[in-house]
Amino acid sequence: MTQAGGAAIEAAALSKTYGRGRGAVAALANVSLRVVPGEIYGLLGRNGAGKTTLVKILLDIVRPTRGAAFIRGVTSRSAAARRTVGYLPEDHRFPEYQTGLDALAFYAALSGAPAAGDPARLRGLLDLVNLADAADRRIRGYSKGMKQRLGLAQALVHDPEILLLDEPTDGVDPVGRARIRELLVDLRSRGKTILLNSHLLSEVERVCDRVGIMEGGALVREGTLDALTRVRRAYSIETAPALDDAQLGELAGVVRGAARAGSGIEVCVGEDRGIDAVVDHLRARGVGIRSLAEKKISLEEVFLNAIDDNERGAA
Numbered sequence: 001m002t003q004a005g006g007a008a009i010e011a012a013a014l015s016k017t018y019g020r021g022r023g024a025v026a027a028l029a030n031v032s033l034r035v036v037p038g039e040i041y042g043l044l045g046r047n048g049a050g051k052t053t054l055v056k057i058l059l060d061i062v063r064p065t066r067g068a069a070f071i072r073g074v075t076s077r078s079a080a081a082r083r084t085v086g087y088l089p090e091d092h093r094f095p096e097y098q099t100g101l102d103a104l105a106f107y108a109a110l111s112g113a114p115a116a117g118d119p120a121r122l123r124g125l126l127d128l129v130n131l132a133d134a135a136d137r138r139i140r141g142y143s144k145g146m147k148q149r150l151g152l153a154q155a156l157v158h159d160p161e162i163l164l165l166d167e168p169t170d171g172v173d174p175v176g177r178a179r180i181r182e183l184l185v186d187l188r189s190r191g192k193t194i195l196l197n198s199h200l201l202s203e204v205e206r207v208c209d210r211v212g213i214m215e216g217g218a219l220v221r222e223g224t225l226d227a228l229t230r231v232r233r234a235y236s237i238e239t240a241p242a243l244d245d246a247q248l249g250e251l252a253g254v255v256r257g258a259a260r261a262g263s264g265i266e267v268c269v270g271e272d273r274g275i276d277a278v279v280d281h282l283r284a285r286g287v288g289i290r291s292l293a294e295k296k297i298s299l300e301e302v303f304l305n306a307i308d309d310n311e312r313g314a315a
Contacts, residue, residue: 092154201298239289
């Protein structure tokens with residue numbers, strides 16, 4: 001079964017229910033999403049939100065109750081589709097008596113990758129993940145961050161076009177997280193498509209092109225970081241000089257709301273072009289505008305708002 005449309009990863013109305021009758025648990029509820037080639041897509045959600053179930057369906061580890069999943073237009077139930085995918089599970093284990101190079105050679109052999117018989121290529125992969133100096137050290141001496149980077153090398157050993165990464169920076173120290181972020185951005189520049197499953201919002205915010213938020217098995221919010229964090233018709237303005245109370249009160253009569261925010265002000269307007277009236281009002285009174293930008297909220301606020309909205313809708 002194939003699917004038209006050019007998506008690297010696609011979930012089409014996926015649902016997954018475990019058990020039957022009163023004891024049935026809906027892990028996924030009609031989830032649809034598309035990840036386009038060459039982007040990093042962040043999948044956010046609390047533990048139990050359905051993120052890992054979705055990844056397992058994409059890998060054909062779990063079969064959906066309804067719906068279908070596709071890798072590069074081919075059903076994920078096809079072994080041919082999965083050959084283009086590299087996978088880093090959340091809770092992976094390496095034989096700790098092996099060296100990093102030995103472990104990578106083992107996984108290369110399992111996957112049938114050409115690198116299996118080419119130590120130079122394997123060392124090149126370890127260099128890519130900043131483990132060249134530790135290639136001949138036993139894994140028992142690796143830190144958590146080093147093991148995560150070895151896991152990434154394992155996921156890359158057959159040069160896949162698509163990477164499914166389940167919590168790649170969980171439990172990793174700040175330096176290790178920074179190195180993994182740099183690697184993900186580098187992989188994107190090499191044309192890789194990455195589905196990043198995480199609950200670490202700050203990590204997702206730094207590297208992802210688009211984000212999907214899951215709650216209770218459903219995809220409750222999705223979009224680019226810019227679109228998700230922008231507050232429509234709200235603006236932050238730095239003026240020179242700063243507005244006094246009388247000027248602020250006068251401005252409040254022109255807009256829906258105006259208030260001090262740090263060293264500047266925030267205004268809310270009633271229509272998309274309403275900010276033009278604010279600029280004209282300030283200039284007419286000799287107030288200089290040093291900066292003007294759409295108001296943004298953090299990804300954490302977006303996430304919490306999505307969870308709250310979903311809970312209120314279910315009440």
